[in-house]
Structure formats: C-alpha cells, structure tokens
Amino acid sequence: MIMYNYKEKYLYLNKNKIGRIFFVILFLLLFLMVSMNSIKANDVMRIEGKDRYITSVEISKKINTDKASIVLVNGDNYIDALSGNTLASTTNGRILLVKKDKIPRVVEDEINRVKPDIIYILGGMNSIEKSIEKKLENLGINVKRISGYNRYRTSEKVVQEVISMKNIEKLAIASNESDIICAAQYCGEDIPIILVEENENSIDFINSLNLQEKIVFGGNKSISQSFYNSVSATNRIFGKNRYVTSVEIAKLKTSKSAYIVSGENLVDALSLGPLAYQNDRNIIFSKKYGLPSSIRDFVKSTYYNYDIVGGKNWVPDDIMKIKKPDDLNNDKVTNTSKFEYWDKYNNYDRKVILNSSEIEKINKKNISKSNYLYKVENIDGEYGVISRRAIMKKQPYNDKDPDTFDDYTALTGLFPWEEVVIRKYNADKSWAFVYSVDYYGWIPTKNIMKMSKSQMLENRNKKFVVFTDRQYKTSEGDIIDMGTKLPLVKSDSNYYTVEMPIHGNYYKTRYILIPKTKATEGYLEFSQANIIKQALKFKGEKYGWGHSNLTRDCSGFVRDTFKTFGIIIPRDSSSQEIEDIGKKVSFKGINGRTKRENLMMSNSAGSLLYLPGHVFMYIGVNENSKPMIMHHYGYVFENGVKKNHFRSDITSPNLLTTKNGSFLDYVTTLRNFQVLK
Structure with a gap:
C-alpha cells in the first residue's frame, strides 16, 4: 500500500x-x-593494537595523506610526542612510536608503506639513538632531528619548526599531557602547542614569538595566573579534571563526531591528534568503567557518531552503561594484582608503625653494629653520589656489560644520589671500587658525581621526594627506581621538579620532572597497608640478578620496597636473614606444611621468609583463606619437570622449587621488619 x-x-x-x-x-x-x-x-569502531607501537600504526593507517611526513617519538618517554601533534598535522603526517634503540617491525612496515618525504625525530639521543637516524638515512629517507636539552626546549624547537612553515597567529600553552592530547584536534595545523614550565625560560620564549593570541589549556593548578599574566595570555580553557577539560575543549568545535580514549592510559592517544584533525573529530576522555555521567550526557546530546581508541581494558565497549558504585569497584576487588583485592580479605593495618625520625635513629643503631651495612662517611677515600643507575660488579668488566637476567657478575643496583666512597680504581680509571651503605664492589666511574665529604653530609639535609612507583624512565633517559631519594626543587599540581647529579669531578646538577602520582614528599608512611601496596607494584616484573636487566631479584625486591619508608636493610637474602633487624622467628624443627603454614599465618602479612638463596613476602590470604606469597623467583617444578619463570609473581608458598620440596618446606627464618624496636 x-x-x-x-x-x-x-x-x-x-x-x-x-x-x-x-x-x-x-x-x-x-x-x-x-x-x-x-x-x-552502526557498531562503534575500535582502533587498537596489542601494544602502544601497534596502536600508533593502526591510527596511521587511517590517515589518508600518503607520502608526506612521519614524526617519530620514543614510546616509553612519550612526552616529546605531545608537541609533535601540530608538526604532524602541518606536514600532512602522522606520529609513530619507536623504542630508544629499535624500530619495531610493524612500525618499519608502516614507514615503508607510507614512503614519507621526511621523517622528524623528536628528542635527543637519550630518547632515540643515533643508530635509528642512520638506519633511516641509509634507506634514502630525509631525516630531521628536533631536540633540546629537555622536553620544554624540544617543545620550543618544534614550535619554531611549525612557524618556519606557516603564518602562525595563535599559540596553545599547556603543562600536562592530558590537556595537550585533547587540544590536538582543535589546534590542528594552525596553532602550535608548547609544553611549558613555570620559569623565565618559557616566559621569555613565548614572549619572543610576538603572537597576538595565546590560549592556555588547564586551570590555575596547571598553569598559574602569574604565568598567564606574564605571557599576556588571552584565554583559558579548563575543567575541574581532565575529563571535564576534554569536554570544554570539545565545545570549541562544532564537530558532531568524536574519538573516545582513556584518560588513565594516555599512551593510546599519543598518535591520535593528526587523525582527529583530519576527520574533524573531538577527543573525549573516558574512565575504565566508561564515561562519567556528566561526560556521558554531553556525548549523547552532541555526537551522532563516535569511535573508541585503545583496548577494552581501558575503554569498555559499552561506554554509555551506567554502573552502580559496587560495579565500579568490582575490577579492583576481583583483580589479584590490586591492593583492594588483598585488603578485602586481610584488612591491612593503616596505622603508622614508626615515623621517619624514629626510623632514622634505628637505622643509625643498626648500621653501627651491622656486619653488612656501612657508614660511608667513616670510610677514607673520595666521596660522591651515583649520577645514573649503576650495576655494581664483582670485578671491572672490560667488554660490553651483559644485559640479561643471569648476569652473575652483578652484585646490586645503585640508584641516583646514593652515597659512595671510592677506595681505588682500575688501571685506566674507568671503574671505581666503592662502598655504599649496603654493599661494596666495582662500578663504572662515569656513573659517579664526586663531591667533598662536607657537601655529601650537607646534601642529607635537603628537602626530598621518594620515588614510590616500580620504575620510571624520564624523557632525558634517566631510570628512576622505587626507593630513589631525590632533592626537591619545587612542585606544581602535576610534577615535582627534582635535582639530578651530573657525573664528573665536581658538584653539578640538572633538573628533571617526576609525576606526583609516582612519588611522595619525604618518606612514605610506614604502615602494613603501605608495605603490601609497594610490594604489589612489582607483580609481573622480569627477574634481574643483582638488579641487572633493569629490574631486580628476590632480595632486591625486598630492599627497594622498604627503601620507600627510609628503612635500611642489608642487600642479600643471606645477610638480611642473620642480621639483628626486625623480629626473628625460627622455622627450624617445624615439620610438615600445615604447621609451617600456621606459623607463617600467625605472623603479620608483610613479613619476610628466608630459605637458602631466596626470600619471599607473606602477603596474607586469598578469597579461599589460603596463604599467598609475593616473590621474584627463577625455576619451578611442574609434574616433575623444571621450568623457567624468572619474574615476580603471587603464588602459593607450596609451589615446588625442587621435584619434591616447596618454597615453604625449605624456610629457615621469618623476619618481621614491622617490629624494628
């Protein structure tokens, strides 16, 4: 009809x-x-790869401009990528992620597919090595490196590069990653984005550009009103958090489509700016459980089309689903990698056991009577601190150091600002024999900044932050491990500015930024809950004998966990076991796994258990009331077959370490460092 x-x-x-x-x-x-x-x-399309490098390639494949530019940035130190968005959009290009010393095969294939007219490398040699630049040039590709001595100067040079190609009238100013990512589509090819620090260098550079319009992205906590006034900014775009800020930026454009990305895992959105600009799509941040209610309402009322960038672990398929508060905590409660799971079944004590002053007094007493700890200032020699993460060796290593988990010449890892006294050198002075507070051995001389004893002692009185995450690699190439103590210069809403020593024969430092989410002013509060929180951060880390392989071994895991509280203990498991530090419980004469389990469980979660050549931490019981442990371990036996593991994991204490014996079977001593008095 x-x-x-x-x-x-x-x-x-x-x-x-x-x-x-x-x-x-x-x-x-x-x-x-x-x-x-x-x-x-239509079904929502998801752009994702199994890692950040493949995700950047998948984004690149959807950019229509071929034979234009490629902007290469380090996928681990991705801060340089942020200012590269405008450069990529200006040159009809895309952003691809590479490793410091290697181009992943999938990225190499994408470069061959695009056949770019030019490749820009953002960052210095510590971000992307010269070997990558040479490799690309040997392929006949025009390569240009843009770098400054830190991320801010690199950002300035990127801005200058864009200005050299276009008539620019506006400048975007931001101080953190999330604001820049969301602003990338709005800024496109016409508004360079500069990453700033609040000092005269950034102010002088911005004012030297003589641009009439300067837009600040971020609130007063990100960029102060004083800085805003000093650069004669004309507008400020911000929200109460990064999610609301992404909406406020989106409102600047009339686009009716968007990309939804994780506001918690920003790396997936690093390469998105040029694609979002090409397709005139705004960039909106989501949480793991989906869009926050206010953001969800905006997306529903504004966009008839949106796609997702990143994996389902970070942005779920149904981002519009309204969840109850219990649902929001469900992942944490069921995920055995999370503190919330273990706290649910063990109710860890939050009470501060000892304050930092009390811990310092106990450290002095323990060092004075220990056979395995050393008072550095009482040893004759040349004094200094570690300038970059160093591996202490049994003897000088003439060839290239092995970078493997089983580097059995390794003794321990020394982190920036750890004090050392040099007792002697090898023939060409390339290696120094040193004492640190918890070990002695050989380290490369190039990893030491020398100073007088008085300077070393004076340095102890400086304000400091302690790094509390597992590990962090800065854009300058520094490796910062848990427990590293760094002199504090200043802080803003997002970062601590800290000093880093520069190797050489005199006291000289440089500044780096540490995200506030990864550090704390002063030592972390010493509580049972915090011990477990810190230990769980190592879950899944590869094994590294004596801190080699950029990781750590079983006793290194213990040492670094307790360093965050300012507690100094010996380095090796054998010396940790016999030293008079903490409450000691003997397992000798305790036969049978049930009795051993009961004895372990009668002591506090967070206690350490020692067996010949190994140590593990008792973390409490699981949902089945079974005791569980956390440790870095190598071999296990399954069905009578020896298998490699070589990483940190949460296991039963009855996991077999020999054909017939479990880890718990061989325990000789329990140490509870929560009882230090």
Whole structure:
C-alpha cells in the first residue's frame, strides 16, 4: 500500500514543476534521516593494537595523506610526542612510536608503506639513538632531528619548526599531557602547542614569538595566573579534571563526531591528534568503567557518531552503561594484582608503625653494629653520589656489560644520589671500587658525581621526594627506581621538579620532572597497608640478578620496597636473614606444611621468609583463606619437570622449587621488619 501511494504521488508531482521541487526536497530529507539513523545504528569502531607501537600504526593507517611526513617519538618517554601533534598535522603526517634503540617491525612496515618525504625525530639521543637516524638515512629517507636539552626546549624547537612553515597567529600553552592530547584536534595545523614550565625560560620564549593570541589549556593548578599574566595570555580553557577539560575543549568545535580514549592510559592517544584533525573529530576522555555521567550526557546530546581508541581494558565497549558504585569497584576487588583485592580479605593495618625520625635513629643503631651495612662517611677515600643507575660488579668488566637476567657478575643496583666512597680504581680509571651503605664492589666511574665529604653530609639535609612507583624512565633517559631519594626543587599540581647529579669531578646538577602520582614528599608512611601496596607494584616484573636487566631479584625486591619508608636493610637474602633487624622467628624443627603454614599465618602479612638463596613476602590470604606469597623467583617444578619463570609473581608458598620440596618446606627464618624496636 505504501509503495502504491508513493508511486501515485510521484506521478502526480511529475506533472507539476513546483511539485517536483517539493518532492526532491522531501526525498533528500528522508534520505538524510535514514542515513543518520543508520549511522546511529552502526557498531562503534575500535582502533587498537596489542601494544602502544601497534596502536600508533593502526591510527596511521587511517590517515589518508600518503607520502608526506612521519614524526617519530620514543614510546616509553612519550612526552616529546605531545608537541609533535601540530608538526604532524602541518606536514600532512602522522606520529609513530619507536623504542630508544629499535624500530619495531610493524612500525618499519608502516614507514615503508607510507614512503614519507621526511621523517622528524623528536628528542635527543637519550630518547632515540643515533643508530635509528642512520638506519633511516641509509634507506634514502630525509631525516630531521628536533631536540633540546629537555622536553620544554624540544617543545620550543618544534614550535619554531611549525612557524618556519606557516603564518602562525595563535599559540596553545599547556603543562600536562592530558590537556595537550585533547587540544590536538582543535589546534590542528594552525596553532602550535608548547609544553611549558613555570620559569623565565618559557616566559621569555613565548614572549619572543610576538603572537597576538595565546590560549592556555588547564586551570590555575596547571598553569598559574602569574604565568598567564606574564605571557599576556588571552584565554583559558579548563575543567575541574581532565575529563571535564576534554569536554570544554570539545565545545570549541562544532564537530558532531568524536574519538573516545582513556584518560588513565594516555599512551593510546599519543598518535591520535593528526587523525582527529583530519576527520574533524573531538577527543573525549573516558574512565575504565566508561564515561562519567556528566561526560556521558554531553556525548549523547552532541555526537551522532563516535569511535573508541585503545583496548577494552581501558575503554569498555559499552561506554554509555551506567554502573552502580559496587560495579565500579568490582575490577579492583576481583583483580589479584590490586591492593583492594588483598585488603578485602586481610584488612591491612593503616596505622603508622614508626615515623621517619624514629626510623632514622634505628637505622643509625643498626648500621653501627651491622656486619653488612656501612657508614660511608667513616670510610677514607673520595666521596660522591651515583649520577645514573649503576650495576655494581664483582670485578671491572672490560667488554660490553651483559644485559640479561643471569648476569652473575652483578652484585646490586645503585640508584641516583646514593652515597659512595671510592677506595681505588682500575688501571685506566674507568671503574671505581666503592662502598655504599649496603654493599661494596666495582662500578663504572662515569656513573659517579664526586663531591667533598662536607657537601655529601650537607646534601642529607635537603628537602626530598621518594620515588614510590616500580620504575620510571624520564624523557632525558634517566631510570628512576622505587626507593630513589631525590632533592626537591619545587612542585606544581602535576610534577615535582627534582635535582639530578651530573657525573664528573665536581658538584653539578640538572633538573628533571617526576609525576606526583609516582612519588611522595619525604618518606612514605610506614604502615602494613603501605608495605603490601609497594610490594604489589612489582607483580609481573622480569627477574634481574643483582638488579641487572633493569629490574631486580628476590632480595632486591625486598630492599627497594622498604627503601620507600627510609628503612635500611642489608642487600642479600643471606645477610638480611642473620642480621639483628626486625623480629626473628625460627622455622627450624617445624615439620610438615600445615604447621609451617600456621606459623607463617600467625605472623603479620608483610613479613619476610628466608630459605637458602631466596626470600619471599607473606602477603596474607586469598578469597579461599589460603596463604599467598609475593616473590621474584627463577625455576619451578611442574609434574616433575623444571621450568623457567624468572619474574615476580603471587603464588602459593607450596609451589615446588625442587621435584619434591616447596618454597615453604625449605624456610629457615621469618623476619618481621614491622617490629624494628
């Protein structure tokens, strides 16, 4: 019936010119309505890869401009990528992520597919090594490196590069990653984005550009009003958090489509700016459970089309689903990698056991009577501190150091600012024999900044932050491990500015930024809950004998966990076991796994258990009331077969370490460092 009436109407309208025009208009309106409904009905497309490098390639494949530019940035130190968004958009290019010393195969294939006119490398040699630059040049590709001595100077040079190619009238100013990522689509190719620090260097550079319009992205906590006034900024775009800020930036454009990305795992959105600009799509941040309610309402009312960037662990398929508070905590409660799971079944004590002053007194007493701890200032020699993460060796290593988990010449890892006294050198002075507070051995001389004893002692009185995350690699190439103590210069809403020593024969430092989410002013509060929180951060880390392989071994895991509280204990498991530090419980004469389990469980979660050549931490019981342990371990036996593991994991204490014996079977001593008095 409908088709019949429709045809009759068409025949009638055909006889009348006005009717024909009306029909065409009606037909177009019907077509648009159907098209928009079909867009709404389309499945949401997800752009993702199994890692950040592949994700950057998948984004690149959707950019239509071929034979233009590629901007390469370090996928681990991705801060340089942020200012690269405008550069990529200006040169009709895309951003790809590489490793410091290697181009992943999938990225190399994408470079070959695009056949770029030019490749920009952002960052210095500590971000992307010269070997990558040479490799690309040998392929006949025009390569240009843009770098400064830190991320801010690199950002300035990127801005200058864009200005050299276009007539620029506006500048975007930001101080953190999330604001820059969301601003990338708005800024496109016409508004360079500069990453700033609040000092005269950034102010002088911005003012030297003589641009009339300067837009600040971020609130007063990100960029102060004083800085805003000093650069004569003309507008500020911000929200109460990064999610609301992403909406406020989106409101600047009339686009009716968007990309939804994780606001918690920013690396997936690093390469998105040029694609979002090409497709005129805004960038909106989501949480793991989906869009926050206020953001969800905005997306529903504004966009008829959106796609997701990143994996389902960070942005779920159904981002519009409204979850109850219990649902929001469900992942944490069921995920055995999370503190919340273990706290649910063990109710860890939050009470501060000892304050930092009390711990310092105990450290002094323990060092004075220990056979395995050393008071550095009482040893004769040249004094200094570690300038970069160093591996202490049994003897000088003449060839290239092995970078493997089983580097059995390794003794321990020394972290920036750890005090050392040099007792002697090898023949060419490339290696120094040193004492640190918990070990002695050989380290490369190039990893030491020398100073006088008075300077070393004076340095102890400086304000400091302690790094509390597992590990962090800065854009300058520094490796910062848990427990590293860094002199504090200043802080803002997002970062601590800290000093880093520069190797050489005199006291000289440089500044780096540490995200506030990864450190704390002063030592971390010493509580049972915090011990477990810190230990769980190592879950899944690869094994590294004596801190080699940029990781650590079983006793290194214990040492670094307790360093965050300022507690100094011996380095090796054998010396930790026999030293008079903490409450000691003997397992000798305790036979049978049930009795051993009961003895372990009668002591505090967070206690350490020692067996010949190994140590593990008792972390409490699981949902089945079974005791569980955390440790870095190598071999296990399954069905009588010896298998490699070589990483940190949460296991049963009854996991077999020999054909017939479990880890718990061989325990000789329990140490509870929560009882230090």
